[in-house]
Amino acid sequence: MSVITYRQALRDTLRAEMVRDENVLVMGEEIGVFEGSYKITEGLLKEFGPRRVKDTPIAEEGFVGAAVGAAMLGLRPVVELMTINFSLIAIDQIINHAAKIYGMFGGQSSVPMVIRTPGGGGQQLGATHSQNIELFYSFIPGLKVLAPSTPAEASEMLRAAIRDDDPVLFLENLGLYNSKGEVADDYAEPDNDSVATIGRAKVTREGSDITLIGYSRMAMVAGQVAEKLAEEDIDVEVVDLRCLRPLDRQTFVDSVKKTGAAVICEDDWLTYGIGAEIAASIQEGAFDYLDAPVRRVAMAEVPMPYAKPLETAALPSVESISTAIKETLSAVGKRVG
Amino acid sequence: MADTAKPKGRTAARSSGTRRRGRKDTSPGLADEKPDTLLDYYRQMVFVRRFEERTAQAYTQARIGGYCHLNLGEEATVVGLMTALRESDYLFTNYRDHGYAIGKGMDPKRVMAELYGRTDGVSKGWGGSMHMFDTETRMLGGYGIVGGQLPLAAGAALAISYRGGDEVVMCQMGDGTTNIGAWHETLNIAKLWDLPIVFVVVNNFTGMGTTVERSSAEPDLYKRGAAFRIEGERVDGRDVLAVRDTAARLVERAREEQTPFLLEAWSYRMKGHSVVDPAKYRTDEQKDEARSEENDPIALFGEKLTREGILTDELRDEIAASVKAEVAEAAEFAENSPHPEVSTLFDYTYATPVPNESTRMPADPVFAE
Numbered sequence: 001m002s003v004i005t006y007r008q009a010l011r012d013t014l015r016a017e018m019v020r021d022e023n024v025l026v027m028g029e030e031i032g033v034f035e036g037s038y039k040i041t042e043g044l045l046k047e048f049g050p051r052r053v054k055d056t057p058i059a060e061e062g063f064v065g066a067a068v069g070a071a072m073l074g075l076r077p078v079v080e081l082m083t084i085n086f087s088l089i090a091i092d093q094i095i096n097h098a099a100k101i102y103g104m105f106g107g108q109s110s111v112p113m114v115i116r117t118p119g120g121g122g123q124q125l126g127a128t129h130s131q132n133i134e135l136f137y138s139f140i141p142g143l144k145v146l147a148p149s150t151p152a153e154a155s156e157m158l159r160a161a162i163r164d165d166d167p168v169l170f171l172e173n174l175g176l177y178n179s180k181g182e183v184a185d186d187y188a189e190p191d192n193d194s195v196a197t198i199g200r201a202k203v204t205r206e207g208s209d210i211t212l213i214g215y216s217r218m219a220m221v222a223g224q225v226a227e228k229l230a231e232e233d234i235d236v237e238v239v240d241l242r243c244l245r246p247l248d249r250q251t252f253v254d255s256v257k258k259t260g261a262a263v264i265c266e267d268d269w270l271t272y273g274i275g276a277e278i279a280a281s282i283q284e285g286a287f288d289y290l291d292a293p294v295r296r297v298a299m300a301e302v303p304m305p306y307a308k309p310l311e312t313a314a315l316p317s318v319e320s321i322s323t324a325i326k327e328t329l330s331a332v333g334k335r336v337g
Numbered sequence: 338m339a340d341t342a343k344p345k346g347r348t349a350a351r352s353s354g355t356r357r358r359g360r361k362d363t364s365p366g367l368a369d370e371k372p373d374t375l376l377d378y379y380r381q382m383v384f385v386r387r388f389e390e391r392t393a394q395a396y397t398q399a400r401i402g403g404y405c406h407l408n409l410g411e412e413a414t415v416v417g418l419m420t421a422l423r424e425s426d427y428l429f430t431n432y433r434d435h436g437y438a439i440g441k442g443m444d445p446k447r448v449m450a451e452l453y454g455r456t457d458g459v460s461k462g463w464g465g466s467m468h469m470f471d472t473e474t475r476m477l478g479g480y481g482i483v484g485g486q487l488p489l490a491a492g493a494a495l496a497i498s499y500r501g502g503d504e505v506v507m508c509q510m511g512d513g514t515t516n517i518g519a520w521h522e523t524l525n526i527a528k529l530w531d532l533p534i535v536f537v538v539v540n541n542f543t544g545m546g547t548t549v550e551r552s553s554a555e556p557d558l559y560k561r562g563a564a565f566r567i568e569g570e571r572v573d574g575r576d577v578l579a580v581r582d583t584a585a586r587l588v589e590r591a592r593e594e595q596t597p598f599l600l601e602a603w604s605y606r607m608k609g610h611s612v613v614d615p616a617k618y619r620t621d622e623q624k625d626e627a628r629s630e631e632n633d634p635i636a637l638f639g640e641k642l643t644r645e646g647i648l649t650d651e652l653r654d655e656i657a658a659s660v661k662a663e664v665a666e667a668a669e670f671a672e673n674s675p676h677p678e679v680s681t682l683f684d685y686t687y688a689t690p691v692p693n694e695s696t697r698m699p700a701d702p703v704f705a706e
Contacts, residue, residue: 057522061519062491062525062526064488065487065488065489066491066492068488068492069489069490069492069493069494069495069496071492072493073427073493073496075496075499092519097482097485097488103463103685103686104463105460105463105464106460106462106463106470107461107684107688108460109472141686142686144687144691165687165689198689199691246694247693248692249704284703
């Protein structure tokens, strides 16, 4: 085992997949000469040349759609969208084309492509660069949406995404790129076949008092919350959704059946958000087991402000999630702290 | 620029919604043509005409659902373009795609079955009128979103170029497409990346009910590649040989030079935008014009072949009878093809199966027993 950053896990895995399969190419704005806005593609142009590392003009609809067309002919493009906010320019190609082509033509053509893109607020980027709109893609049958939270998951899930024959939206997070974690020693080997199973959530920490559910950066924050509350003798079970579509409901419902209470933490807005679907699933799957209403911790419903105190206040935090957990537990009469 | 069909004046064009053209026959001569080939084009054009008429009939009888856009009046454009392609070349089109599907080599029976939404349809009933698709004949889709096919077609050309192949992509679209973002983004990328692709704008002068002059600041659409240094040509879409020759030349140049081209084909849409559109935005005069013999590619070509002694009355009748029989056969095939089983509803959501794919029917609980 070695400890590396989430960024390095992505970069080395992407490189390994390019070595492994000639059909894998990467496309996006500033990924070649500039080596990536967040340096995930650092060194790739030098190693693989401009045929396989294609810098694109600022034309998200054009190059995402071109990736879809190339995938229809059997290439495996990995497209980088500089942030998920820019995916809105390409949304017709993602939703009306990438997600539809396999079904709409009766299974004649698959679309084996990956769209890598970071979400995440908290960087003082203002309203149009701080949104978490993975919900839009998680809503769409035909897409697969992955949201890894650790370097090891990032590596195994990226490998799975590239080798999968369907269009995958691969959600990264600005707040995770520098986070560190353990990975297997051979994580960067082209012949490494340990791929994550798409469509499975994971209990990342066992606990008995309450279930805390998150994904991407919020799964990492959930782990921090659990560690902190453990000091106060609150035993939190953490579920990392890992995959937003297909959604593994059984894993978190089973957890809630065990603990009797749930808090969901999400980096998106609450109303109609990912957490709404999780909460609805819990009420349907674990109604008789719930000792308290399901609680959601989500962003304040405003366009994200630039000013630091306002931005910080708008985002879920270890403190706000801890408070929600304690309030939920007091509501059911469980001992708190 | 091959500009064989200049409008007489933009003022007239603006007011009419369609454009009159010179009556002088500027089309290629027949001296070097094989009579059998010419008769084959004629038959293909008649076939598209009858197929579409049968489609309209089946639509009004509610055998075909959804939106239904026909190639009536555009037969010379369809056949000329498809003749210019090799079997190994790829085609992407918009939603007015029935004729192209047949022209690219799809079995008309399976095209009709797709229109009927049956299991023998080219897409097993999942696509319908706007979404003809067949990997074998490399017709990679009719697409219902205006401009949606452009980036895809460029991507297909990218894959060809990536592998060093010698195929070309033809990307058909309507005149209204030249104003959408995907047009600009795709033409730029195609030129930047040296892609072997020919963009074909079928200009029938009307995007649904809006004329080209009311939607395009530069209504000479073949000029609109200039911003990307893409050479453009215009051809009289009523003339199957002119379309074939111009398209073939551009397709071969795209193949040789590995660079994109633009072709605008002026073509009349005889009826409304779709089967249900009575085209009230057209005056009676404009409707007459769109349906006149002067603008009917089949009448024009038939006349020409008759003049040259290639098409006799007897042959004309023979072709009419055999086309009629084949179209009837297609309709019968479609009629008799089974409806898809509801049990196949979840067969095509994903190409790679993964855990937890939803197979829930509308009223099912999320957690089945």
